Amino acid sequence: MQKNNNLRKKEKDREIALERIESLFNQAKEVFKKDSSLSDRYVKIANKIAMKTKTKIPAKFKRNFCKHCLSYLKPGINCRIRTKNKNLIYYCMNCKKYTKFGLKKPK
Numbered sequence: 001m002q003k004n005n006n007l008r009k010k011e012k013d014r015e016i017a018l019e020r021i022e023s024l025f026n027q028a029k030e031v032f033k034k035d036s037s038l039s040d041r042y043v044k045i046a047n048k049i050a051m052k053t054k055t056k057i058p059a060k061f062k063r064n065f066c067k068h069c070l071s072y073l074k075p076g077i078n079c080r081i082r083t084k085n086k087n088l089i090y091y092c093m094n095c096k097k098y099t100k101f102g103l104k105k106p107k
């Protein structure tokens with residue numbers, strides 16, 4: 001039974017982690033206008049939680065930050081979006097790197 005309890009605890013941990021990640025991204029969005037560096041900090045914390053608990057960042061937030069420098073991205077402000085070959089190319093103005101997102105999931 002010990003094993004089962006551990007499994008449940010892990011699931012619970014991930015659930016909590018996911019909630020925290022979600023609220024961190026929401027906060028990052030809110031404070032961006034006032035203090036974008038604070039948004040970056042929230043994104044970094046969210047990533048740390050995700051790594052520690054082996055939780056995936058929800059897909060809806062994946063386009064909200066730069067995977068290279070972990071800064072919060074706001075299209076038109078610190079990031080530019082281009083489309084190329086059915087891919088979305090996000091250009092991060094902070095670290096000057098590109099992040100590619102597929103428009104459609106590969107089969």
Ligand SMILES: [Zn+2]
Pocket residue numbers: 066067068069070071092093094095096097
């Ligand atoms: Zn970047």
